[in-house]
Amino acid sequence: MSTDGALDFLRFANIQKSYDQKTMVVKDFSLDVAKGEFLTLLGPSGSGKTTVLMMMAGFESVTHGEILLDGHPITRTAPYKRNIGMVFQNYALFPHMSIAENLAYPLKVRKLAKADIAQKVEKFLQLIELEDFAGRMPAQLSGGQRQRVALARALIFSPSLVLMDEPLGALDKKLREQMQLEIMRLHKKLGFTVIYVTHDQTEALTMSDRIAVFNDGVVQQCAAPEVLYEQPANAFVADFIGENNFVPGKIVGLDEGMVRIEIAGGEEIIAMHSDCDVIGTKCRVSIRPEKMFILPSEHTFANKITVKFLARLYVGDYIRYFFELPDKTEVVVKVLNDHEAPKFGEGDEAHLISRRKDCFAFAVT
Amino acid sequence: MQKFPAYYTIWHKLGVYALKYTAWLVLFFLIVPIVVIIPLSFNAEPYFTFTRGMVTLDPAAYSTRWYDAVVTNPNWMLAIKNSFIIGFFATIVATVLGTLAAVGLSSQYMPYKRVIMALMLSPMIVPSIIVAAGMFFFFTKFGLAGSFVGLVIAHAALGVPFVIITVTATLSGFDRSLYHAGLSMGASPLKTFFDVVMPLIRPGVISGAMFAFVTSFDEVVVVLFLAGPGQRTIPRQMFSGLREQINPTILAVATLLILVSVAFLITLEFLRRRSERLRGLEDHG
Numbered sequence: 001m002s003t004d005g006a007l008d009f010l011r012f013a014n015i016q017k018s019y020d021q022k023t024m025v026v027k028d029f030s031l032d033v034a035k036g037e038f039l040t041l042l043g044p045s046g047s048g049k050t051t052v053l054m055m056m057a058g059f060e061s062v063t064h065g066e067i068l069l070d071g072h073p074i075t076r077t078a079p080y081k082r083n084i085g086m087v088f089q090n091y092a093l094f095p096h097m098s099i100a101e102n103l104a105y106p107l108k109v110r111k112l113a114k115a116d117i118a119q120k121v122e123k124f125l126q127l128i129e130l131e132d133f134a135g136r137m138p139a140q141l142s143g144g145q146r147q148r149v150a151l152a153r154a155l156i157f158s159p160s161l162v163l164m165d166e167p168l169g170a171l172d173k174k175l176r177e178q179m180q181l182e183i184m185r186l187h188k189k190l191g192f193t194v195i196y197v198t199h200d201q202t203e204a205l206t207m208s209d210r211i212a213v214f215n216d217g218v219v220q221q222c223a224a225p226e227v228l229y230e231q232p233a234n235a236f237v238a239d240f241i242g243e244n245n246f247v248p249g250k251i252v253g254l255d256e257g258m259v260r261i262e263i264a265g266g267e268e269i270i271a272m273h274s275d276c277d278v279i280g281t282k283c284r285v286s287i288r289p290e291k292m293f294i295l296p297s298e299h300t301f302a303n304k305i306t307v308k309f310l311a312r313l314y315v316g317d318y319i320r321y322f323f324e325l326p327d328k329t330e331v332v333v334k335v336l337n338d339h340e341a342p343k344f345g346e347g348d349e350a351h352l353i354s355r356r357k358d359c360f361a362f363a364v365t
Numbered sequence: 366m367q368k369f370p371a372y373y374t375i376w377h378k379l380g381v382y383a384l385k386y387t388a389w390l391v392l393f394f395l396i397v398p399i400v401v402i403i404p405l406s407f408n409a410e411p412y413f414t415f416t417r418g419m420v421t422l423d424p425a426a427y428s429t430r431w432y433d434a435v436v437t438n439p440n441w442m443l444a445i446k447n448s449f450i451i452g453f454f455a456t457i458v459a460t461v462l463g464t465l466a467a468v469g470l471s472s473q474y475m476p477y478k479r480v481i482m483a484l485m486l487s488p489m490i491v492p493s494i495i496v497a498a499g500m501f502f503f504f505t506k507f508g509l510a511g512s513f514v515g516l517v518i519a520h521a522a523l524g525v526p527f528v529i530i531t532v533t534a535t536l537s538g539f540d541r542s543l544y545h546a547g548l549s550m551g552a553s554p555l556k557t558f559f560d561v562v563m564p565l566i567r568p569g570v571i572s573g574a575m576f577a578f579v580t581s582f583d584e585v586v587v588v589l590f591l592a593g594p595g596q597r598t599i600p601r602q603m604f605s606g607l608r609e610q611i612n613p614t615i616l617a618v619a620t621l622l623i624l625v626s627v628a629f630l631i632t633l634e635f636l637r638r639r640s641e642r643l644r645g646l647e648d649h650g
């Protein structure tokens with residue numbers, strides 16, 4: 001993390017937003033963003049990510065709550081006085097201005113001297129490696145080039161905060177990956193704070209210092225990518241980020257800060273827990289497919305479950321095994337494709353094992 | 366002989382020919398009354414018909430006497446001057462107000478959009494005699510009847526709907542995020558409007574202005590009601606000319622009007638294309 005300043009450089013204090021005075025699109029959004037941090041808002045479509053970004057930029061009003069930038073409330077500041085850079089999904093380059101004019105615009109607005117403007121534009125054109133395109137019109141650039149210009153235009157006036165709403169959504173996969181690296185490079189080099197919106201979790205996991213998983217108008221969990229992936233705070237996060245098996249069960253005991261869960265077939269799993277620890281209540285245990293291992297023969301390890309083999313799917317670099325529990329719950333296991341990958345016949349019994357700290361019990365809602 | 370696809374029956378072919386000749390016929394009837402005016406305006410005789418001499422292209426049958434009549438007649442000269450003055454100011458007023466209205470009506474926060482839009486477009490839909498009569502009674506109360514200001518206001522009101530329609534059409538293709546982009550870079554809403562929105566909707570504004578000018582230029586009903594003797598416009602003068610002294614002077618004026626309109630259209634089309642190109646919509650290859 002390249003954070004070097006205040007930990008609450010940008011603060012959302014209990015933000016609420018309603019478009020129609022009836023339904024709350026954003027219910028209670030509270031979050032602190034550190035200076036220089038790359039924070040991603042990740043959430044399913046319609047979860048309110050764009051709405052939050054628009055409130056930050058000032059294009060939408062805040063129904064309730066306060067946004068503080070560097071300690072100053074900005075909720076009632078006009079958008080053009082906020083000094084926040086913005087990158088739009090559709091680039092939003094001014095079609096009637098050349099690339100150089102587009103880059104110069106925010107500087108012209110700030111009434112910089114002509115020579116300074118020219119010099120800065122030159123520098124940023126170099127930064128995005130489009131020196132030879134200064135005189136071109138946006139329509140004459142490819143999608144990736146346009147987005148690079150949009151990026152440079154949002155950064156050229158040195159805003160301390162830059163908002164990006166799915167900036168790579170319109171690009172193909174290869175270009176996306178290139179641009180991800182490009183954005184990360186610029187972020188490292190220039191040290192601005194980024195709020196990045198995406199619904200592509202791979203993008204979020206690879207680029208961010210922290211990810212705020214957003215759903216139902218609330219932040220479900222805000223943490224570093226590893227933490228989010230390895231210690232999901234609730235069932236939504238566990239399900240939304242990556243792939244997960246959900247095994248239903250019942251809490252039968254507490255064990256050194258963990259819970260003991262009896263699953264179908266009578267076996268027990270010991271798991272981490274956050275929102276359920278009452279003996280006798282129902283819960284679901286989430287275990288990632290790559291955190292389960294197939295035992296070569298029967299052992300009496302803890303956290304072992306006995307399943308029936310269903311099918312095997314050859315993917316290439318790994319193999320997916322499909323098993324089922326006595327109650328027909330499907331369990332997927334991912335095994336790296338090496339020579340040890342086991343073989344089963346349909347209906348064969350198999351034994352799976354997982355570490356306690358990779359199993360998470362969540363309350364059934 | 367036209368090439369038809371092999372599967373065409375005789376009826377297909379007849380249909381194609383029928384369509385083709387009907388189209389030519391319609392075009393003919395649209396254009397000829399306009400085109401025929403031009404040679405007739407050079408008639409040496411005070412008739413609205415081609416003389417034997419004109420048909421045989423005898424130079425003596427042609428003259429510019431009706432043009433001289435226009436130029437030397439103070440009534441005509443006044444009418445021409447009035448038409449341009451009223452048209453010019455009415456166009457400016459209509460363009461500014463119509464553009465502002467269109468921008469406001471395209472805002473997502475504007476309430477009662479449809480009702481307001483319908484009201485503003487009504488001068489275009491309501492029969493002009495009703496508009497004219499209404500304006501006459503209304504403007505008289507304010508002493509605006511029989512004045513240039515009154516005519517400019519009246520013609521501006523008639524031109525506004527055209528501007529609203531053309532500007533709204535260009536705005537509907539306008540990407541709101543461009544406006545947001547301008548604001549995010551620190552430009553005030555007004556500056557963003559002039560730097561970003563205006564250049565991009567200019568083709569619509571120009572077309573609207575053109576329609577507004579033409580509307581004022583050939584408007585006769587409102588002028589009949591509102592204009593005093595000092596504010597006679599070209600159509601008004603033609604109207605009385607038709608009743609009082611039937612001679613080809615009118616045709617000379619009409620020819621001049623046609624030339625002005627064509628020049629006007631070409632200029633504006635040129636401007637429109639240029640700003641369309643500036644908009645970056647054209648492919649530069």
Ligand SMILES: Nc1ncnc2c1ncn2[C@@H]1O[C@H](COP(=O)(O)OP(=O)(O)OP(=O)(O)O)[C@@H](O)[C@H]1O
Pocket residue numbers: 019020025043044045046047048049050051052199
């Ligand atoms: N201008 C608006 N007026 C009314 N409702 C709106 C408006 N903009 C968004 N909404 C509603 O607010 C909710 C959140 O929308 P938002 O655009 O913030 O979602 P999002 O997380 O950005 O989704 P996506 O990933 O699809 O872009 C949606 O239910 C949407 O219908």
Ligand SMILES: [Mg+2]
Pocket residue numbers: 049050051
């Ligand atoms: Mg969105």
